[in-house]
Amino acid sequence: MAKILVFCETQNDQLKKGSVELLCAATKSQGEITALFLGPQGKAAAPLAGQFGATSSLVCDDEKLSSYNPELFCAAASQAIRDSGAEIVLASTSMLARDLFPRVAAKLDCGLASDCTQLEISGNAVKARRPLYSGKCSAEVEFINSPVKFVLMRPNQLPVSDPQSGKSAEVKLFSLPPADTKTTVENVVQGAVGKIDLTEADVIVSGGRGMKGPEHFKMLEDLAATIGGTVGASRAVADAGWVPHSMQVGQTGKTVAPSLYIAAGISGAIQHLAGMSGSKVIVAINKDPEAPIFQRSTYGVVGDLFEVVPKLTEEFKNILK
């Protein structure tokens, strides 16, 4: 039975979906599961990890961890990994985990597989697969003399099971080990509060140059709001300043893999496809029947997005109300 540590991230006192997926995957492997929460913001959700199979939750609620400091987070995470005797560490490919865990792996003299899309754990063996070359191929990761195996999984890739209500993980607080830090977070400028980040969104509605101007993105927001999605964009649109760069999907933007990706007025350049071709279902709405995006899509609508998108929103409003 492998000892598995799952790094859990939270939003509004709830476990993020990516974290739940990992707890469920660890449970399926019949490992001994410990959840790890760093920072006071994670404390409230710590018992909830029990509903998805964790026996205990390690929590470091030191105020110094209320914003992300790589050195302090690294010190706390390394301590928790040592104390729990974890052989496998799982985390989502979030901005924070992506930044943090290579540093932790380095400290513990271990290897790491980042941004995986498939994961199987049996006993101590880990079988993970990750896309390479922007999804043009993929490869399996084999760990060699790595006492702890670190795997970062892309969200929305693994099935989740229903929570076992009534179950709760035993919360064990631990204190921040003394660490000398040369880093201070001076200021945090909040973006759109409460918005799900593109990388974690299960439904994305993206707009490209075919949107003709920033004022029309409201139309995509309406559709997104109706179907519980997040709005994304192509680089052409981000570069034109119609939307912030944080909304850009693609090679030089975010890599996303939602269940549903709707591309409106996006031609489907290879660098855009690089960021979204892992999506389960892709819908293209484009007036040009030759647009390359259609070749990668599940469903294609040739038409004027200014006509189709509002009609689609209306249609869903009727069905989903």
Add this chain to the structure above:
Amino acid sequence: MRIFVCIKQVPDTETKIKLKADGSGIDEAGIKWVMNPYDEFAVEEAIRLKEARGGTPIVTAVTVGPKSRCSDALRTALAMGADDGIVVDAPYETDTFTVGRLLAAAIKAEGTADLVLTGKVAIDDNASSVGQFTAEFLGIPHTSVVSKLEVKEGHVIAEREVEGGTREVVRLNGPCLIAANKGLNTPRYASLPGIMKAKKKPIKELSAQTLGVEVSGKVKHTNFQLPLEKPPVKMIGGDPSAQAKELANLLMNEAKVL
């Protein structure tokens, strides 16, 4: 002041990827190699810092990879304005842990770094971990996904973008590693005189052996596969109302994603 820029040579984004018959890796024949686009931001930032300080800081570009081709990426950095280059000869497959070890060892062998710059991610393996490995092995702090940087006396102020468009402003004291994001600057193209000058700039060749670094690695990529063929697209005809109705129906009842 000594600035190191860690760069990687990667296949151009448009390159078609073919696999070796035994699935042990990619077939490198016919690949066009370029400097990783994010590393261009790192090189540009280093050169700007040098220019802003009357040219006194020394900018060294470092790369790990097969020296026969990776030297080209170094020449690009030198043509942009870096002073000298170091190539640590190693197989392309070297894992990110070991690359971090080699970069840290190569930098240490040169003396001390005041600042290490690199791109936030390499677009070939999409690992975004070499910077952090290198920083930990050098014993210096790091910050990644940086889109704004101010280098002050003895510290830097970096702005990074995190989830949901939130931005963090971070102060790092003493030598540190910064991993660049798009938006940090606009990388210059190498000028013709720059390219000519680059030919005479020194490139030092090192190896894991000369650096005394163990290269057996921690992870290995095996069993390469091409993505599964997607079934052909289903086109939805009719007028916009009919299209919207049918699309909604398919998403709910066929694909079942809503």
